[in-house]
Amino acid sequence: MSTPAIKSMNLYSEVDRIHNDLAALGIGSNDPLTVDVLSQFDQFHYFGTDAVDEAIAEAGIGAKSRVLDIGSGLGGPARYLAERTGCRVTAIELQSDLNALAESLTERCGLSAKVKHVQADVLTHQIEPQSYDAVVSWLCFYHIADHQTLLSQVYKALKPGGRLYVEDLFRHDEFDDAELAHLTQMLYGQYLPYRDAYSAGVREAGFAEIDFGDRTDTWRPYVAERVAAWAARRGELVAVHGEAIVDSLAAFYHSVCLLFESGKLGGVRLLATKP
Numbered sequence: 412m413s414t415p416a417i418k419s420m421n422l423y424s425e426v427d428r429i430h431n432d433l434a435a436l437g438i439g440s441n442d443p444l445t446v447d448v449l450s451q452f453d454q455f456h457y458f459g460t461d462a463v464d465e466a467i468a469e470a471g472i473g474a475k476s477r478v479l480d481i482g483s484g485l486g487g488p489a490r491y492l493a494e495r496t497g498c499r500v501t502a503i504e505l506q507s508d509l510n511a512l513a514e515s516l517t518e519r520c521g522l523s524a525k526v527k528h529v530q531a532d533v534l535t536h537q538i539e540p541q542s543y544d545a546v547v548s549w550l551c552f553y554h555i556a557d558h559q560t561l562l563s564q565v566y567k568a569l570k571p572g573g574r575l576y577v578e579d580l581f582r583h584d585e586f587d588d589a590e591l592a593h594l595t596q597m598l599y600g601q602y603l604p605y606r607d608a609y610s611a612g613v614r615e616a617g618f619a620e621i622d623f624g625d626r627t628d629t630w631r632p633y634v635a636e637r638v639a640a641w642a643a644r645r646g647e648l649v650a651v652h653g654e655a656i657v658d659s660l661a662a663f664y665h666s667v668c669l670l671f672e673s674g675k676l677g678g679v680r681l682l683a684t685k686p
């Protein structure tokens with residue numbers, strides 16, 4: 412089978428490396444796990460579980476909520492949501508290796524009754540209509556070119572009054588050719604509209620109470636510090652993962668940083684409600 416195009420993003424290679432992180436803490440590959448320990452390694456977005464706490468507050472997620480997490484990665488946000496609030500989560504993930512690993516980590520956390528993992532493309536997945544109180548998504552929407560279908564799937568999934576919480580990337584200015592190469596290869600960017608076009612798409616999909624929160628000024632220093640911290644810890648990290656993994660992730664972190672530093676890449680926390 413050919414390698415999916417999204418694997419041009421180094422973050423999605425060698426995803427089993429999380430076992431190296433856990434082994435360095437003395438945790439074997441079948442040992443039980445806790446969300447607290449795992450959450451240092453399984454949040455593939457900015458500001459880790461603080462960002463998930465923000466979603467809990469902004470989307471009003473509680474013990475009775477049903478939540479759909481789109482592009483759930485290794486399942487970090489989904490497990491944290493379920494553990495902190497008691498909600499039930501359906502976690503949709505496109506990549507089969509990430510999804511299988513997510514499922515096994517959830518089981519080892521004892522959360523399989525609360526978090527259901529589904530390997531699917533959100534664009535074509537048969538979503539149960541009007542069945543979710545909240546839809547959440549971190550750094551997935553910019554991977555998906557067809558935002559119209561994406562937003563109609565989200566709209567369909569939500570109950571009336573349901574909340575959408577999305578963290579995503581958008582465009583502040585036109586990229587040059589070198590930046591575009593980083594964006595399309597290393598970040599696998601497929602859809603990066605300007606702010607007005609982004610909000611208009613959400614409005615046209617039927618959403619109300621749209622709040623486009625520009626997070627660029629907090630995400631830019633975060634990604635710069637990540638590059639510096641990764642370099643400072645290189646020796647320790649190579650001992651855990653080996654050079655190839657450490658250098659591959661360093662290249663990914665560098666590309667993200669370069670694009671934010673260009674002033675052309677933006678970060679958004681978008682909130683909206685289905686009327």
Ligand SMILES: C[S@@+](CC[C@H](N)C(=O)[O-])C[C@H]1O[C@@H](n2cnc3c(N)ncnc32)[C@H](O)[C@@H]1O
Nearest residue numbers: 454455456482483484505532533549550551554
């Ligand atoms: C940057 S990762 C973030 C993972 C997770 N949300 C987190 O914050 O830890 C984005 C994820 O979206 C997934 N994704 C991209 N396109 C998708 C699609 N069409 N359907 C479902 N998942 C998708 C990717 O495979 C990737 O795992």
